[in-house]
Structures are given as C-alpha cells and as structure tokens.
Amino acid sequence: MTTTTPRDVPRTTTAERLPGAWQLGLHRGALELRQFFRQREQGVFTFAFPVVLLFLFASIFQDDVEGAGITAAQLYVAAMIGAGIMSVSFQSLGIGIALERDEHVLRRLRGTPMPPAAYFLGKVWLVLVTGFLETALLLAAGATMFDLDLPTSPGKWLTFAWIFVLGLTGCALLGVAVSSVPRSGRSASSVVVLPFLVLQFISGVYIAIDTVPDWMLTLGALFPLKWMCQGFRGVFLPESAQVLEQAGSWEYGRIALVLAAWCVGGLALCLLTFRWKNKSDG
Numbered sequence: 001m002t003t004t005t006p007r008d009v010p011r012t013t014t015a016e017r018l019p020g021a022w023q024l025g026l027h028r029g030a031l032e033l034r035q036f037f038r039q040r041e042q043g044v045f046t047f048a049f050p051v052v053l054l055f056l057f058a059s060i061f062q063d064d065v066e067g068a069g070i071t072a073a074q075l076y077v078a079a080m081i082g083a084g085i086m087s088v089s090f091q092s093l094g095i096g097i098a099l100e101r102d103e104h105v106l107r108r109l110r111g112t113p114m115p116p117a118a119y120f121l122g123k124v125w126l127v128l129v130t131g132f133l134e135t136a137l138l139l140a141a142g143a144t145m146f147d148l149d150l151p152t153s154p155g156k157w158l159t160f161a162w163i164f165v166l167g168l169t170g171c172a173l174l175g176v177a178v179s180s181v182p183r184s185g186r187s188a189s190s191v192v193v194l195p196f197l198v199l200q201f202i203s204g205v206y207i208a209i210d211t212v213p214d215w216m217l218t219l220g221a222l223f224p225l226k227w228m229c230q231g232f233r234g235v236f237l238p239e240s241a242q243v244l245e246q247a248g249s250w251e252y253g254r255i256a257l258v259l260a261a262w263c264v265g266g267l268a269l270c271l272l273t274f275r276w277k278n279k280s281d282g
Contacts, residue, residue, distance in 0.1 A: 024114055025121025032126040046092065047134055050084040051141055057206065058146050065208070069240035072208070077142030078236045079205045082228035084138050085164065086171045086196065088130040093123060093175030094192035101278055102185030110276040120176070127172045135164065148236060156235050159252065163231040166259035170224045173266025180273045199225045210244045217246055224262045227255045 019027075037043050057080075058073035065072055100106050109119055142148035151157055175192075182188040200206055202216040203226035209217070220226040233241060234250030242249050 021115040021117040021121065024118035026125070028114075028118050028122025029125025032122045033129055036126060036130065046088060046130065047137055050080055050087060050134065051137055054080045054138060054141060055145070065241070065244065067240075068244050069238050071147070073146035074142070074148050074237060075208060075233070075241070075244075077138065077146055077148045078233040079203075079229040081135055081138050081232045081236075082167065082203075082225055083200050083205045084134040085131050085168055085228060086199075086225050088134050089127045089168050089171040090175040090178070091192055091196050092130070093127065093172055094178040095188045097123075097176060097179035098182045098188035098192075099185035101179070101275065102188075104277070106276045123176070124172065127168060131164070131168050142236075149238075151235060159231070160235045163228060163235070163255065163259070166256065166263060167224055167228040167231075170259050170262030170266050171228075173263060173270055174224070177266060177269035177273050180275050184278065199223055202226075204229050208244065209246060214246075221258075224259055227258045231255045 054076055058076045061072035061076070063072055064070070065075060068075075097106075106119075110116070139148070139150065143150055151160070178192060179188070182191045199220060202212060202220035203223070204212060204217075204220070205225070209230075212220075217226070230245060230250065231252065233245075234252065245251070
C-alpha cells in the first residue's frame with residue numbers, strides 16, 4: 001500500500017492558474033467597450049462630433065476646387081477621417097487614462113495579478129473598434145451626402161489599411177504618453193483638447209492644405225495627423241487632387257516612415273513617462 005505525501009502532489013503556481021496577458025487583454029478590451037457604450041452621452045458625442053463637423057463644413061463649402069477635379073466637400077471628408085481616428089485614440093486615451101489615474105483605478109489595477117500589458121491591450125481593442133466605427137460612419141456620410149467615390153481597387157484599400165493601422169497606433173501611443181502630463185483628471189481636457197484642436201487647423205483638416213502657411217505646415221508635419229489626412233486624401237480622391245499637396249504628390253513612402261516613427265517614438269515616450277498613480281499620491 002502506498003501513500004501520497006504532500007511532496008508528491010503537483011503544485012499549481014499562481015502564474016499557471018492565471019490566463020496569459022493576451023487572453024486577459026481580450027477580456028479587458030471587452031470590459032472597456034462595455035463601459036464605453038454604457039455611457040451613452042460619451043458614445044454619441046464621440047461618434048457624432050466629427051460627423052457633425054463634416055456636415056457643417058461640407059455644407060458651407062460646396063464649390064469645386066479649382067484644378068483638382070474635386071469638390072471642397074470631398075476634400076473635407078478625406079481629411080476628417082484622420083481627425084476622427086485621432087479623436088478616438090489620442091484624445092480619448094489622453095483624457096480617459098488621466099481620469100482613471102486620478103480616480104485611483106490604475107493604482108487598484110496595478111495591485112492585482114493582472115499583467116500590465118493586459119491593461120494596454122484592452123485600450124488597444126477599445127481604440128481599434130471605436131476607430132473602425134468612426135471611420136465607417138464618416139465614409140458612409142461622405143458617400144451618401146457628398147458624392148465621395150469609394151475605391152474599387154484592392155491596392156487602394158490596402159493603402160487605407162496600413163495608414164489606418166499605423167496612424168491609429170501612433171496616435172494611441174501618443175495619447176497614453178500625454179495622459180501623464182495633466183496634474184489631475186480635471187485638467188486633462190484642457191491639456192489634451194487644445195493641442196489637438198490646433199493640430200487640426202495646421203494639418204489640413206478644416207483648412208485646405210494649399211492655403212495653410214508653410215511654417216504651419218512644417219510644424220504640423222512633425223505630428224501624425226497631417227500625414228494621415230494626406231494619405232487618406234490619396235486613397236479617396238482622384239490623382240488630379242495631388243496638386244493641392246505641399247509636395248505635389250501623395251508621398252506614401254514618407255507617410256509610412258513618419259507614422260512608423262511615431263509608433264516607435266510613441267512607445268518610447270510611454271515607457272519613459274507612464275505612471276500608475278499621480279505624483280501627489282506619493
């Protein structure tokens with residue numbers, strides 16, 4: 001007769017019992033989305049704001065753009081897609097994470113066995129879903145109300161896909177990094193919204209790129225929004241519209257380099273600046 005001693009019983013460690021960061025990130029993403037859509041006012045404002053601005057600008061400025069073969073409304077649709085993506089990534093994360101830090105949500109999460117990567121994966125799912133929905137709404141509005149021609153070639157949609165992914169990633173990482181700038185959640189809106197608003201004016205969202213002063217364009221070119229807008233104009237506008245660009249071409253290669261650089265630089269900024277609690281919390 002044999003007996004089983006405690007030494008013979010296999011032990012299950014905490015790490016073995018817990019799901020991995022990827023699986024937890026999926027659950028965290030589902031939670032983030034449920035929380036987002038439960039706050040109906042936030043959801044409606046997030047999705048409706050770019051669409052309303054598009055309707056206003058495109059309805060006011062309906063003339064043809066001389067020498068470009070497009071209308072001003074079509075120009076606004078393409079640029080507003082970039083602004084919509086930056087709104088649901090940079091602006092939403094910059095304000096949202098600052099509020100979570102101020103309300104000690106991050107501190108409580110940091111005290112759980114959940115890997116830190118799972119928290120950020122949850123935010124990735126949030127911005128991916130909301131960014132996709134925002135873009136779909138803007139494209140639907142542009143195609144139905146302002147005669148925007150959607151691409152028919154796979155190559156155009158492939159270009160759209162990599163600009164969307166790189167732009168969303170770079171803006172999301174920049175939003176995570178800027179969330180550490182506000183001293184409190186109450187000041188987060190002021191810190192995040194003002195630079196985003198300025199960027200929209202100097203990146204060709206509200207004002208045609210050929211009418212923006214060169215020094216403003218140079219400043220806007222340091223950030224991802226200008227390049228996202230330019231790339232989306234290349235996807236959704238005819239080749240004749242290239243004459244409106246500063247370089248006279250879509251510059252896909254430069255767009256890819258700048259957006260990829262912002263992905264790398266944004267990640268470095270996050271690693272250097274991200275905090276799980278406010279400095280005043282000790």
